[in-house]
Amino acid sequence: MHENFCELYYLPLDSHGLGFNTKEALSFLDHAEMLRYQSYKPKHSKLVFLLTRYYIKYILAKKLSCAPNQVRFQYSQNGKPSLKDKQPLHFSLSHSHSAIAIGISSNNIGIDIEDTSTSQPFYRQAAQFINKQSAEDIASTNSEEEAIALFNLYWTVLESTVKYHDSSIFKERQRLIVPPINMTTPISSFNVNDLYCWTHKIETRGSHVSTLSFTQQRKTDKLDVYQIGSGNEFSRIKTQSA
Numbered sequence: 001m002h003e004n005f006c007e008l009y010y011l012p013l014d015s016h017g018l019g020f021n022t023k024e025a026l027s028f029l030d031h032a033e034m035l036r037y038q039s040y041k042p043k044h045s046k047l048v049f050l051l052t053r054y055y056i057k058y059i060l061a062k063k064l065s066c067a068p069n070q071v072r073f074q075y076s077q078n079g080k081p082s083l084k085d086k087q088p089l090h091f092s093l094s095h096s097h098s099a100i101a102i103g104i105s106s107n108n109i110g111i112d113i114e115d116t117s118t119s120q121p122f123y124r125q126a127a128q129f130i131n132k133q134s135a136e137d138i139a140s141t142n143s144e145e146e147a148i149a150l151f152n153l154y155w156t157v158l159e160s161t162v163k164y165h166d167s168s169i170f171k172e173r174q175r176l177i178v179p180p181i182n183m184t185t186p187i188s189s190f191n192v193n194d195l196y197c198w199t200h201k202i203e204t205r206g207s208h209v210s211t212l213s214f215t216q217q218r219k220t221d222k223l224d225v226y227q228i229g230s231g232n233e234f235s236r237i238k239t240q241s242a
Contacts, residue, residue: 003106004107005105005220006106006107006222006224007059007105007223007225008214008223009055009226010113010202010212010226013099020054025050027069028053028069029053030072044097048095055100057071059104060091060104064087064089071083076166089104089106090107090108091109092163093111094163095113096115096210097115100113105220107220108217110161111160112157112212113211113213114159115210116152116211119148119151119155123147123148129173130155131173133176134176138151138154141183153199153211153213156211156213160213160215161215175193176193177192177193179192186200187199187200195216197213200225222240224236225237225239
């Protein structure tokens with residue numbers, strides 16, 4: 001295994017199909033997670049929570065050579081999850097309305113995924129949600145479609161840096177400065193302050209397009225991106241080596 005590796009997984013929420021065993025997934029939860037699962041009222045929220053816990057524990061258990069229900073998490077004051085017992089793996093979780101995303105790495109990582117469609121009501125208020133520089137960049141785009149896509153990219157980068165630093169939106173947005181990006185390509189990588197960021201535009205459900213971003217201290221030696229399909233099929237869609 002590479003000393004500096006990263007694996008990204010995403011699951012379109014219409015693709016779990018018959019391969020998802022609810023009873024098995026519930027057996028992965030500890031007592032606190034079960035209480036949290038039961039506290040969700042909307043069916044979609046319950047499904048997203050259970051799927052996210054199921055797959056992160058399923059994947060980590062294979063890497064740690066243990067049973068999924070033996071994978072235990074602890075949480076920071078800001079709610080950032082990590083493995084108990086100082087295990088040498090880091091992970092980050094995110095979800096949108098149409099997809100779930102998981103990042104696993106040998107180093108600290110933050111990940112975020114957002115549907116482009118959800119950004120439409122907010123991109124004109126980029127100064128309020130992100131910062132003045134981002135608003136100016138978005139205002140200078142050539143079309144509303146490009147403006148929405150750029151806002152979505154900025155927002156996922158911001159969220160992923162928040163998770164990386166275990167910080168807050170208010171703190172991180174003040175110092176977020178994203179360099180010029182070629183929006184015609186589906187994949188971009190760049191430095192934001194002292195961090196390495198990577199983004200990927202992906203189709204997650206039907207016509208939905210999402211932006212998946214992750215943040216780390218430096219460029220990873222090996223990056224693998226997988227799509228999770230029905231029947232727990234993991235399809236590698238990209239491999240990147242330094």
